[in-house]
Amino acid sequence: MRASIGIIGAGFGGLSAAIHLAAQGQRVTVYERQREPGGKASEVARDGFRFDTGPSLLTMPFVLEQLYDAAGAHADERVELVPVDPICRYFYPDGTVLDASADEDAFRRAVAAVAPGDADAVARFLDYSQRIYDLTSDIFLFNSLGDLKALLRGRNLPTLLRLPQIDAFRTVHEGVSAHFSDPRLVQLFDRYATYNGSDPWQAPATLNIIPYVEYRLGGYYVRGGMYALVRSLAALAARLGVDIRYGADVERIVSESGRVRGIMADGQFAAHDAVVSNADAVYTMTQLVEGKERRKERYRKLEPSCSGLVFLWGVRGEEPSLGHHNIFFNEDYRSEFDDIFRRLRPPQDPTVYVSITARSDADHAPAGHENWFVLVNMPYLTEENRALDVDAVRSSVLRRLRGSGVDLDGRIVQESVITPRDLEERHNSNRGSIYGISSNSRNAAFLRPQNRVRSVRGLYLSGGAAHPGGGVPLVLLSGKLAARAVMEDISG
Numbered sequence: 001m002r003a004s005i006g007i008i009g010a011g012f013g014g015l016s017a018a019i020h021l022a023a024q025g026q027r028v029t030v031y032e033r034q035r036e037p038g039g040k041a042s043e044v045a046r047d048g049f050r051f052d053t054g055p056s057l058l059t060m061p062f063v064l065e066q067l068y069d070a071a072g073a074h075a076d077e078r079v080e081l082v083p084v085d086p087i088c089r090y091f092y093p094d095g096t097v098l099d100a101s102a103d104e105d106a107f108r109r110a111v112a113a114v115a116p117g118d119a120d121a122v123a124r125f126l127d128y129s130q131r132i133y134d135l136t137s138d139i140f141l142f143n144s145l146g147d148l149k150a151l152l153r154g155r156n157l158p159t160l161l162r163l164p165q166i167d168a169f170r171t172v173h174e175g176v177s178a179h180f181s182d183p184r185l186v187q188l189f190d191r192y193a194t195y196n197g198s199d200p201w202q203a204p205a206t207l208n209i210i211p212y213v214e215y216r217l218g219g220y221y222v223r224g225g226m227y228a229l230v231r232s233l234a235a236l237a238a239r240l241g242v243d244i245r246y247g248a249d250v251e252r253i254v255s256e257s258g259r260v261r262g263i264m265a266d267g268q269f270a271a272h273d274a275v276v277s278n279a280d281a282v283y284t285m286t287q288l289v290e291g292k293e294r295r296k297e298r299y300r301k302l303e304p305s306c307s308g309l310v311f312l313w314g315v316r317g318e319e320p321s322l323g324h325h326n327i328f329f330n331e332d333y334r335s336e337f338d339d340i341f342r343r344l345r346p347p348q349d350p351t352v353y354v355s356i357t358a359r360s361d362a363d364h365a366p367a368g369h370e371n372w373f374v375l376v377n378m379p380y381l382t383e384e385n386r387a388l389d390v391d392a393v394r395s396s397v398l399r400r401l402r403g404s405g406v407d408l409d410g411r412i413v414q415e416s417v418i419t420p421r422d423l424e425e426r427h428n429s430n431r432g433s434i435y436g437i438s439s440n441s442r443n444a445a446f447l448r449p450q451n452r453v454r455s456v457r458g459l460y461l462s463g464g465a466a467h468p469g470g471g472v473p474l475v476l477l478s479g480k481l482a483a484r485a486v487m488e489d490i491s492g
Contacts, residue, residue, distance in 0.1 A: 001490050001492075002027060003026050003027065005029070005276065005486060006262065006272035006275045007029065007031070007276045007278060008250050008253075008278055008279050008284070009030070009031070010030050010032035010034075010037035010246075010278075011040065011475070012038075012041060012230070012475045012479070013278040013463040013464070013466070013478045013479040014032075014039075015230075016233070016476045016477075017276045017479035017480070017483045018242045018244075018479075019071045019233065020071075020484070021486060022071075022241055023070050023240055026487075029244075029272070030237070030242060030245065031248040031263060032244060032245065032246050033250070034426070035246050035247055037230050037233075037234040037244065039054075040423065040427055040434070041055055041226055042230075047366075047414060048366040048369075049312075049364070049366070049369070049371045049414055050365075050371060051371055051373055052355075053310065053373075055226055055471070056221075056226060056355040056373060057219050057220070058081065058219070058221070058226070058472055058473070059213050059217060059218065060217055061081055061217075063473040063477055064079075064229075064473070064476065067233075068236075077236055077239070079222050079223060079232050080224075081220040082220060082222075083218060083219070083221075084325065084360075085103065086323055089322065089323040089327070091326065091327065091328045092187075098111070098114055098184070098188070100188065102214075102215050102218055102219060104215070114182075115180075115185055118180050121185070124179060125179040125180070126211060126215055129208050129210075132206060132208060133209045133212050136166050143481070144467060144481050144485060167206055168204045168206045170205040171203060171205060172193045172198075172201075172208060173190050174205060175205030176189040187329055187333050189208070191327065192207065192208070193207055193439075194306070195207075195210050195470070195471055196305060197306040197377075197433060197435035197438055197470060198438045198440050199438070199440050200337065201337055202440035203440050203444070204439065204441075204444065221357070223361065245265075249265060250264070250279070251264045251288075252288055252290070253275055253288045253456075255459070258456060258457055259458055260272065260273075260275050260456060274459075274486050274489070276483070278463045279428055280430045280433075280436060280463065280465050281465035282299045282300065282302060282436075282465060285299045285449070299449070302437050302447060302448075302449075303380075304380035305433040305435035305437060305438045306340050306378060306433065306435070307423060307434055308375050308377055308418075308420070308423075309346075309375070309390065310373065310375050310418040311415060312372070312373060312374075312415065312417070313372040313374060313414065313415055314371060314413045315411050315413070316368065316411045316412075316413050317411055318368070319370065319406055322354065322356060322359075323356075323359065324360055325353075325354075326356075327353055327354075328353075328354070329351050330347075330349045330351050330400065332349065335348070336349065336351060341379065341438075344379040344380075345379060346378055347396075348396075349396065351377070351400075352375075352397050352401065354401075355372075355373040355375075356370050356373070357371060358371050374397060378420050378432075380430075380432055380433050381421065381431040381432040390417060420432030433465075435464050436470055439469070448465075448466065448469065449461050449466050450466070451481045452489075457489075460482040460485050461478075466482075467481065468481075
């Protein structure tokens with residue numbers, strides 16, 4: 001059956017769903033409220049500086065290759081992936097600088113130089129991380145948890161019986177602390193909970209899967225910047241016949257008797273046999289879908305991930321101490337997460353992330369300059385914290401950088417700022433969250449909105465707030481899983 005499928009949003013999840021469906025012969029229309037694709041993964045280019053506004057590192061490259069293969073993409077339609085080494089350079093308040101490399105021998109030597117007692121623990125920790133990946137990937141990443149038949153297939157039954165081994169009853173911090181004695185290494189690996197916007201003191205240790213993905217499967221830079229991948233996927237979708245309608249603001253998903261009938265966009269109704277929403281899942285189910293207030297309240301109760309404040313700085317001069325990706329840690333990491341998730345206020349002493357793509361693509365900044373993407377994690381929005389003091393946060397960031405010998409006084413020649421309210425208003429992101437839903441509970445994976453909406457037939461979800469979660473590869477997988485569910489349902 002050749003069906004008409006409407007997709008809301010041309011972010012990574014929506015583009016993935018569109019490509020998978022179009023490659024299988026479906027008629028696909030994408031409705032994107034912005035004037036360009038990408039969603040939060042956008043770009044800013046001004047006065048010779050170019051910045052990505054969203055993700056800056058690609059992991060699990062085979063997920064992207066599988067998407068390209070499914071679409072029959074030619075070599076010139078695929079982006080170039082460049083291994084990043086070191087993956088990240090870490091700066092500590094005590095003056096320690098540590099390069100974390102995908103080359104495990106190099107990583108071990110770097111750790112041995114600053115924390116000799118933990119040098120051998122790196123390999124043991126990554127072995128532990130890999131065991132979690134091997135146990136969970138089929139069930140929690142590559143299939144929909146709502147698909148009971150898939151979960152009960154013969155190959156998954158042994159895994160289900162071994163679920164206690166995925167370390168879901170400790171926190172990320174407890175799992176990391178069991179492997180490392182040096183607090184600097186604990187802080188480094190605790191950080192990976194932030195990859196889906198969570199708190200390492202609350203999120204289950206199952207998230208310790210992430211270091212294996214980054215170090216042993218590899219971390220990559222997309223040549224030209226992450227937005228080059230957005231352009232690649234949008235062009236591929238168009239080549240497959242997908243109709244992407246920019247500037248199309250979806251007002252409502254129209255349903256009748258519990259069944260999707262189409263989309264109302266800009267006051268016009270468009271009939272569709274199925275709808276995939278790549279808009280934020282909570283926004284979709286509370287604002288776009290008509291339904292009982294009790295069901296909407298269930299979605300509102302899902303804890304959002306953290307938000308973030310982004311500075312895009314054009315910087316005069318080059319900073320030789322920095323790498324492509326850099327983290328400047330604070331002294332009290334737990335207090336930072338207490339500020340973000342318990343006190344729901346901007347962290348008083350934030351950790352600072354700096355990415356400089358000009359280190360890999362020199363034309364992203366004028367000669368003698370660099371393009372700095374600077375991110376500070378922030379709480380999701382509440383009525384009490386909506387008025388953010390950007391100047392105070394900027395001062396905290398500059399103070400943290402100076403503490404590591406990086407002085408930007410008089411060197412910032414250009415600045416753009418993206419606030420939590422910008423994320424909420426531009427992208428309908430639930431309470432300004434970056435990654436959708438947090439994983440700050442033992443059963444977070446089971447509470448995350450699934451790709452097939454059971455209460456509205458013909459409605460499907462993709463994106464970071466839906467299964468399997470945030471981050472580029474998982475969002476691409478969410479589009480694939482949503483497309484798979486559509487095909488199963490329309491094929492009868």
